[in-house]
Amino acid sequence: MSKVTVFGAGAWGSTMAQVLSDAGNEVLLWGRSESVISEISTAHTNVKYLGSHILPDDIIATTSLDHAFAFSQMYVLAIPAQEIRATLEDWKARFPSDCTIVSTLKGIEIATQMRMTEVIEDVLGAHKIAIITGPNLADELVLRQPAGAVAAATSQVLADQIRELFRTPYYRVYTSTDVMGCELAGAIKSVIALAVGLSIGMGFGENTQAMLITRGLNEVARLCAAHGSDPLSAAGLAGMGDLVASCGSPLSRNRTFGEVIGRTGSMSAARAQMVKTVEGVASSSAVLEIAHRVGIEVPVIEAVADIVSEKLTPEAALQRLMEITTKAENFIR
Secondary structure, eight states, X not given: OOEEEEEOOXXXXXXXXXXXXXXXXXXXXXXSOHHHHHHHHHTSOOHHHHTTOOOOTTOEEESOHHHXXXXXXXXXXXXXXXXXXXXXXXXXXXXXXXXXXXXXXXXXXXXXXXXXXXXXXXXXXXXXXXXXXXXXXXXXXXXTOOEEEEEEESSHHHHHHHHHHHOBTTEEEEEESOHHHHHHHHHHHHHHHHHHHHHHHTTOOHHHHHHHHHHHHHHHHHHHHHTTSOGGGGGSIIIIIHHHHHHHOTTOHHHHHHHHHHHHOOHHHHHHHOOSOOHHHHHHHHHHHHHHHXXXXXXXXXXXXXXXXXXXXXXXXXXXXXXXXXXXOOSOO
16 A cells, blocks of 8 residues: 555546545545535535545545645646646645656647656656556546556556556556657647547548548657657557547547537637636647657648637638548558
8 A cells, every 4th residue: 555645636636536545545635726625525525527426535635735745755646737837846845856756647838848747857857757648538437437547657667666556446557668659649649639529510420530530640650759759659548549538438628629619610619618628729739849840740630730729710621631642551651
């Protein structure tokens, strides 16, 4: 049994706290909202994010950073990706040099085009840093439905440690030492899910979705290969697995947001309907910049970036995609 602190009491942070508790760990969940933390402590619910679901009653909840950092030296981050740098800057002095940090964040920092582990290391310096990623929709995982994930770290020893930390009868965790590939795949899938949502909102069916998913996966693999990571990471749980869940489920924020844009042609209408973080919107321009930096063509990602920045309508973006010259299909070329 380990002591673990989870930072972030939204849907994902609360779900991670439950998984870690079910895995036999002592868990403290930190959040900013007094009302949310009080509810978790007293009623063991988080109605704002998880409806009437009952969380394990042994999860400790607090708004005290002093308590959160003193509780353990295993820190799981479940904070929105675009907020992580500023948050870590504020907390920098609190992290012990020998702590372990697990990122559950999927995204690319807009200003720097850094992956989340790169942001963590840039702010905090060298630490033991790992990620947990994969096809894990919070609304299903919190119901303890069977799911798979990847624990990735630069050392196999740390990856194995994180696998054991999270493993439960319903949460099957594999390991990887390809942190870059797993992170790139997890970030880019949000953009592809937006594309699929756009096509659904426009009234297109499974043929269109299959084309966008498959060609989107090709873009993920080529970006991984261009950065020196394993393109086959895109074919595993961190890539294809996450892509299938995000593109196929109406529970996916990115797909749902894309559907509203495709149906209305309006970013403002989509923002009005979605109050939760939609990482693909924030990450699309950063992912496109990463692709341009290494000379990789990513037409699906570029179409999404142009739509969310309101440079193109969904109709014009799809027409541009359909006019691109086709070549021999290859997984990484």
